[in-house]
Amino acid sequence: MDGTTNKHKWPEKVVEKQGLPFRVIKLRDKGRRISRQEMIDAAPFEGLLLFERVGAGACVRYHSCASLLQSVGGNTTNVCRSLFDPTMEGLDAGGLILRGYENEMINGDLVQYIQVWLCKPILEGDIASRA
Numbered sequence: 001m002d003g004t005t006n007k008h009k010w011p012e013k014v015v016e017k018q019g020l021p022f023r024v025i026k027l028r029d030k031g032r033r034i035s036r037q038e039m040i041d042a043a044p045f046e047g048l049l050l051f052e053r054v055g056a057g058a059c060v061r062y063h064s065c066a067s068l069l070q071s072v073g074g075n076t077t078n079v080c081r082s083l084f085d086p087t088m089e090g091l092d093a094g095g096l097i098l099r100g101y102e103n104e105m106i107n108g109d110l111v112q113y114i115q116v117w118l119c120k121p122i123l124e125g126d127i128a129s130r131a
Contacts, residue, residue, distance in 0.1 A: 019047075019048030019049050020049050020121065021046070021047070022046070022047070022049040022095075022119045023045070023046050023120045023121075023122055024044060024047075024049070024079075024117050024120075025039060025042065025044045025045075025117070025118040026045075026117060027039065027116040027117065027118055030113045031113040031114050031115075045068055046070075047068040047069050048068070048069045048070070049067075049068055050067050050068075051064065051065070051066050051086070052064075063085055064086060065082050065085075065086070066082065066086040066117070067083075081102040081103070081104070082102070083098055083100040083101070083102060083115055084103065084112075085100050086098045086099065087099050087100065089116070094120060095118065095120035096119050097118055097119070098116070098119060099114070099115070100114075101114055101115060102115045
């Protein structure tokens, strides 16, 4: 490349894996704070944690959204309900705590529940030991 033209050959674009691998434990169930025993007994959700902005409604109001996704056969699916307008309540070396709300349709009405996620990163060593 001589600086005057853009004749550089870029490599073929590879499929990008968006998000980071996380294990999510829900600290609330439909707005109700769960007990420590319920938290221990619950199976954590695993997937790629992705933050994005999504539009909703006729007037297209944008919300920030945290989703936990899993890739199955080339298709990405939500592992659990997305967390809208997430805020970070805490962060340390063990992970982070996100607080936001989940949407659910009940009898045609939109119901929003406050939800809290305990998000722990899945490190390379964790993946290798499970394989």
